[in-house]
Amino acid sequence: MENNLSLISEKLIEKNNYIIVGHSIPDGDCIGSMIGLYLVLLKMNKKSIMLLEDPVPPIYHFLFGSNMILKPQDISKNDFENIIYLDCSDKNRVGESVADFLNDKRYIINIDHHATNELFGNINLVNPEASATAEIITNLIPLLNVDITKDIANALFTGIVMDTGSFQYSNTTSETLKIASYLIDSGVEQEKVRINLFESKSHKEVLLLRKSLQSLKVSSDGKIAWMQLSIDDIKELDVKDLHPEGIINHTRSIKGVEVGILFRETSPGIVKVGFRSKSAIDVAQIAKKFGGGGHEKAAGARLEGRLDDVKSKVLNSVKEVID
Template sequence: MLTYKQELQQAKQFLLEHDDYLIVSHVQPDGDAVSSTLAVGWLLSRLGKKYIMVNEGAIPKRMKVLWHADELINMTEQRPEGDFNHVICVDCADFLRVGRTRELFADDALILNIDHHPTNDRYGHVHVVLPEAAATAEILYDLIHEFDVEWNADIAAAIYTGLLTDTGGFRYSNTSPKVMSIASNLLSHGVNGPELAESLLEEMTLPQMKVLVKALNTLQLSEDGKVAWVYVTPEDMADTGAMNEDLEGIVNFPRNIQGVEVGILFKAVSPDAVKASFRSAGKVDVAALAQEFGGGGHVRAAGCRIEGGLDQVMSQVIKAVKKAL
């Protein structure tokens, strides 16, 4: 197996060898997915390469202040023309998670896979996978330093956003000394850390607050108090006017209850399908748990989509969590 440094060198060669690229991430992109996509775009622009950035799902509105975020195409609203021979997948643990963007890949497309999820199976022709990285943005920080390009506030803000969101504002256990060193360096390039933290982690829209109230009103705990969960229905989303991005962070509320080992947010996406988001205090590997249901993620944060009605899925998942405990 190649060392991390060797993987970075292979990725560098991949970016230098070709002239046009498709950059994609996972469906319903979060902060790290968006920032990593934009970071790759920024690097390619500095290298004089052609590129297009596409995802399945809208990016969170609060991230539209980042460099060229308005150029990131939502596949559900617009389908770019052409088949792409050189594809860069960022923050995508599972190849299937690229969603409908797969339609843009040429049959013989060469794929560069850049990710930090431990469940990543190293798909693609070239890959840089570092599970100990706090965010894919951390890997992009290292990759960009392989090139002779001058850093500025635009790229610094993008990388900082990925770190900020995937470490929960530098509060999660993945906040390593390296992460803090990188953050310090990014601040020196003009990033407004407090402003980003306020807009990305603290501010709430009215629909977001309303759907949070709806979710908390469904709070349930297991008999031993080690598992807590909430749920949101399509009716809740419609009544509050909330978007998918407004559910970000809700899963932390049940997890933050004293004594709780695993917090779960169930979102009914249809009468026959439910998305489950997991957060762990550390004793339970929720990535392994999510994999049981076809999902994935990290030891302390993971998710999956399960076919079935809400009550059925909740019962099934809670049973699996109790077994894992």
Template sequence: MNQLQEIAAQLLKHNYLILTGHAIPDGDCIGSMLGLHCALQNLGKKVEMILEDPVPAIYHYLPHWEDIRPPVISERHGFAAVYLDCSDQCRVSEEVRQVLQNAAVTINIDHHRDNSRFGDYYYVNPEAAATAEIIYELLHIMQIPIGQDVANCLYAGIIMDTGRFMNSNTTSLTMKVASELLQKGASVDLARNNLFESKPLAEVLLLKHALGHLTLSEDGKIAAMWLTLEEVKQAGAMDYHPEGIINYARMIAGVEVGLLFREVGIDQVKVGFRSRGRVDVASLAREFGGGGHRLAAGASFTGSLESVIALVLDRVKDVC
């Protein structure tokens, strides 16, 4: 029995499960949680979903998104805790960890190469384009029929983590899974209209500010943008609104690494890294206590926006 089969057995064994994912959840995190939630509920199981951050509005078209709740600390026993798309337990809040600390079993399903392999049972496949792709395989092992609701959720996870199948993590298996999800009822129109053609005003305002700060290194290989705390507040933005802005830095011809610096508090800065392919930005992010994928990563810093920009740019120049 391999690791994913062991996890399938545990999910079938437990009738009470709590699902969670990483902070500032993206499409793969949300889609994987909702897809697994729908499938397990169809088996008659009690399933809770908890996240410390709100579900971004673009995912509100997915079934049962409103069932994802903030963590409420209370006595719970006999449940299985399932971490999805979460490379380490430190990527969830202390409140989430407190809720899950009494779990009968802890399960970790992920595709991040730097996953810490935590939990009683874990399955980490860095070759998978998205955790949602793994969930699709898991449901087949469990012999759970995939209906339209599950298909739409998993399709959203895959399409977001592959950048509409344009990122290099897209494989022939990814395309096969996506095709099968379409056969099972996933809607391309629904995904396109909600995920790519319905931008919140706050996100557009942030993009305006970020592009206004756009700078290029002398050799044109590094593009950097930043957002001040005041700009984020003026836009009325949530934590997830800047998610796609960094791609505008990477898409400039000749750029190898795109960076987005974002003030999130006094002397608190989050940095997103994106690579065109030659530079492993996950390794760079790990040097600063962060992590992610080879082409997309992030890290948090303590210091002024100006000092963090200088620090990171100096290091990135060493590898570009």
């Protein structure tokens, strides 16, 4: 680990131009790590761009640099020699259009914290002990002789906060908190970050939570809680493009519930199913049965069928696993 940290820093100093990429459906750690490293490379006078398949979710628009993240179709000429993959366990995680765009011989730098990382880089910095890729980037910066500005600090702090559930998930180590402490000393604008991440929901998002809670059910043994949003609910609230961030967590918040589920009919006959585990159950395995995937405690799948049929199929499967 330590070796690669200094090897990677030497490479970053040595080379001159970079495409920074992250995974499709980007989360806070992906966005925060990309922007953090991009701003550092900018201070090092390196030519670099950031590239994502999917749009930056609005809650991250407050981060300085978020509007400099490009899509493949934004770029006409592609003469960058080095690619930095961030927060991607394999090369395909960037999504199809970005993967096509990158599809030729380039020098690959791979920085990630997923234990499943396939070590696909010419050089790899993969630390599964790190709570977030942003934690690794923060450790890299002193070796690049760059001072952390408040904009860099905001981006990296956001990455860590989002991947640790505000330092509540078990991936939060004493090292994570030390790094967060260092970022605060480097100028994180805490109120700005908090308001943008947690206190800037649209009125419609709150109405969507209300609608979801109206459907809340708990199994007779108290171990499964689920909510549903039908396509009619979504049309009624006019929230087709809204990702129901955080709503599913209300299922897991109930005492005794081991698995929380949100069934969301995104179009007639298509149901997206989100899974959350509180502790012992591995929901990634459950999601996998239905062609999905994810992490042990947060996973998802996309099923075809009527909402009621999907519900009974999935609930039976979860019951089996719990029993």
